[in-house]
Amino acid sequence: MKLNHWWHWVILAGLAVAVIFIPVPAGAAAPTERTFRVEASRFEYSPAVVKVNPGDRVTIELVATDVVHGLAIDGYDLQTTADPGKTARITFTADRSGTFRFHCTVTCGNMHPFMTGKLEVGQNTLLWRAMALVGLALFAGVWKGRR
Amino acid sequence: MTRLQEFPWTEKATIDVAVPQPVKTRTLPTQLNLYRIPWLQAALANPWPQFLLRVVMLMGFLFTIVVALLGSRVGSHNFAIIMVWIAWWTTLKLGFIPLGGRSWCSICPIPLPGEWLQQGGIMEKGKRRLGLHLKWPKALRGSWLQSGGFLLIGMFSAITLTDPQVTGWVLLALFALAVGMSLVFEHRAFCSYICPIGGFSGMYSKAAPVEVKVIDKEVCAQHGDKSCYRACPWGVYPLAMKDSSTCGLCMECLRACPKDNLALNLRPYGTDLARPVQSTRLDETFLALIMLGSALVFSAVFLGPWGWLKMSAYNIGSQAWLVYAASFLALNLLVLPGIFAMCVAAWKKISHSSLPLRRLIAQEAQGLLPLGLLAWMAFTISFALPKLNFVVGVINDPFGWGWKLLGASSGGGLDVSQISLLLQVFLLVVSVFWSARVTRKLSTTDEKISRPTNYPLLAFYLVYAGAFLWLLAG
Numbered sequence: 001m002k003l004n005h006w007w008h009w010v011i012l013a014g015l016a017v018a019v020i021f022i023p024v025p026a027g028a029a030a031p032t033e034r035t036f037r038v039e040a041s042r043f044e045y046s047p048a049v050v051k052v053n054p055g056d057r058v059t060i061e062l063v064a065t066d067v068v069h070g071l072a073i074d075g076y077d078l079q080t081t082a083d084p085g086k087t088a089r090i091t092f093t094a095d096r097s098g099t100f101r102f103h104c105t106v107t108c109g110n111m112h113p114f115m116t117g118k119l120e121v122g123q124n125t126l127l128w129r130a131m132a133l134v135g136l137a138l139f140a141g142v143w144k145g146r147r
Numbered sequence: 148m149t150r151l152q153e154f155p156w157t158e159k160a161t162i163d164v165a166v167p168q169p170v171k172t173r174t175l176p177t178q179l180n181l182y183r184i185p186w187l188q189a190a191l192a193n194p195w196p197q198f199l200l201r202v203v204m205l206m207g208f209l210f211t212i213v214v215a216l217l218g219s220r221v222g223s224h225n226f227a228i229i230m231v232w233i234a235w236w237t238t239l240k241l242g243f244i245p246l247g248g249r250s251w252c253s254i255c256p257i258p259l260p261g262e263w264l265q266q267g268g269i270m271e272k273g274k275r276r277l278g279l280h281l282k283w284p285k286a287l288r289g290s291w292l293q294s295g296g297f298l299l300i301g302m303f304s305a306i307t308l309t310d311p312q313v314t315g316w317v318l319l320a321l322f323a324l325a326v327g328m329s330l331v332f333e334h335r336a337f338c339s340y341i342c343p344i345g346g347f348s349g350m351y352s353k354a355a356p357v358e359v360k361v362i363d364k365e366v367c368a369q370h371g372d373k374s375c376y377r378a379c380p381w382g383v384y385p386l387a388m389k390d391s392s393t394c395g396l397c398m399e400c401l402r403a404c405p406k407d408n409l410a411l412n413l414r415p416y417g418t419d420l421a422r423p424v425q426s427t428r429l430d431e432t433f434l435a436l437i438m439l440g441s442a443l444v445f446s447a448v449f450l451g452p453w454g455w456l457k458m459s460a461y462n463i464g465s466q467a468w469l470v471y472a473a474s475f476l477a478l479n480l481l482v483l484p485g486i487f488a489m490c491v492a493a494w495k496k497i498s499h500s501s502l503p504l505r506r507l508i509a510q511e512a513q514g515l516l517p518l519g520l521l522a523w524m525a526f527t528i529s530f531a532l533p534k535l536n537f538v539v540g541v542i543n544d545p546f547g548w549g550w551k552l553l554g555a556s557s558g559g560g561l562d563v564s565q566i567s568l569l570l571q572v573f574l575l576v577v578s579v580f581w582s583a584r585v586t587r588k589l590s591t592t593d594e595k596i597s598r599p600t601n602y603p604l605l606a607f608y609l610v611y612a613g614a615f616l617w618l619l620a621g
Contacts, residue, residue, distance in 0.1 A: 111309055
C-alpha cells in the first residue's frame, strides 16, 4: 500500500463503519396483537415465513398434522411441542428486530434437523447492510489488486 | 499436473536462474519454514506419530461404517451421521482446508490398506508388492471424475446426509474403490483422480497458507537419486510442482530428502492464486463452479424454509426428485458455467485480450476459489455448528440403542444463530474482497489489455454473494 493512498483506505473504512452502524428508521406501524396458525408436517411449516412488526404481540398456534413436532425460535428462547392433531400455543412480544429461524425440536424423521421456518420482525437490516459491505469489499478488492 | 511421468523433461530441465533483485530494506519475510522449528521437525521427521494417527483414524472409520449399517436408522441418533457430516465436515471445512490446505489427506484412513498392499509393507516398501501398478489413463487425468463424484453425492445429498445406512454404504464403496484402485493403478490414483474430497481440498489448497516446496531448485535438479519422488505415495515430484493442489502434505519427501532441501512453508493466503496459466484445461474451472453451485443448492435445501424443496431432494426416484436432480445438474453444468464463460467472453471483448477464450476461462477461474472456499465455510457454520451438541449424544450412545457410555444426555441445542449470521456475513465480505483482488491482479498480468478492470466477473461475484447472503441471512 502506497503511503499517498492511505486516505483511500480510511474513506473505505469510514464507509464500512457507517454501513454497519448507521441507524435505519423503524417502520411506522403501531404494535398490534397478531395470531398465526402454523401447520407442521414432515419436514415443513406452513406458512414457513411469519412476518410481524416490531413490538407486536404475537401468538403462534402450532398444529402438528402427522407426527409430533416442535417449534423453537432462535434468538427468542421460546419453544413448544404439539402432538398430532392438537394445537400448542406460544405468545411473545416481538421486541427484537431481524430475521430469526425457527426449527423443529422433536425428532420427526431423517430430515428433522433441517425442518425450518423464518420469523421476520420488521426490516431485515442485516441483509441490506451485508449487501452494502459486499459492495464495498468488491471495490476494496479491486483497489488492492492493482499492481 | 505435476507428476513426474507427465514431465519427461524434468531430468534435463533448465533451472530458472535467479536474477539479482535490488535489496529492499526492512521487508518482512513472506514465508516461514516450519520444518526448521526443532520440535516440529522432530515430530514430522518421525513417521510414527502420523502413522499412529492414521491407524486411529482407520479404526474410527471402520467403526463408523459398522455403526452406520447396524445402528439406529434415525440420523440424529446415529454416530455415523453426526461424526461424518457434522463433526468431520465442520473440522474439514473450518479447520483442515483453510488452515492446512490438503492436510486432511495426510491422515485420511481411506487409502491406507490399499497403500499397504500396493507397497507390500506397512511402514516401508516390501519386496513383494501387490497389484498391477498401471499408470492412470491420460484421458482421465484432471479433476473431471472428482467433479462427477461430487455431483453424484450432491444429487443424493438429502438422503446421504441423513440416512445412516446410505452413509455407511457410501463410505464402504469409497473404501473398496480406494483399495481396488491401489491394486490396479500406481500411486494414489483414487485420491488424485476419484475422491471428491481430494478434488476440492486440492483445488482450495492453492489458497491455503501451507505448502511443501523445494528450497533450492539447483540442488534438487542435480540430485540424480530423486529420493523425494520415489518416496512420494502420490507420485509427485516436488521440483515440478507448480502449486499445492497435488501435494497431499504426507511429509514423505521431507523425510526422504538427503539434502534437507524441502521446506514446509507457512505462507500468505492465496500465494498460488492470480498467476497466469498456460493450460487450457477446464476441469478445475468446472470443479470450482460446481462447488459454487452446490453451496447455493445445499443452502437452499438444508437451511431454507421450503419444505417442498427438502422433500424433492429427499424422495429419491420420485418425479419431484427427478426435477430436483435435473435442476441441480443444469445449474452446475450449464447455467453457472454458461454465465461464467459469457462473463469472461465479454471481458475479453472489452479488454481486447489476446489470450484464447479457453485459456482465459481457465485463468480467470482462479478468482472463483476464494469465493467458493469462504461460501462453503459460511454454509458449514449454519449447517453444522447448531448441531454440534449432537456429538456428545452419539458418543454417549453411538448405535442409538439407549446406551449411556458417558452417563450423560446430550443436553439442549446451542443457539448460535446470531453469532453465526455475523460470521457468515464476515466470511462472504472477505470472499468478495479476495476474489475481486485476485481477478484484478490477473488483469494486470496481461499488459496488452486496454481495460484492466474485469467488470463482468466482478458482477458475477456480486450477484453470487448477494444470492448467498439472501439464502443465509434473508
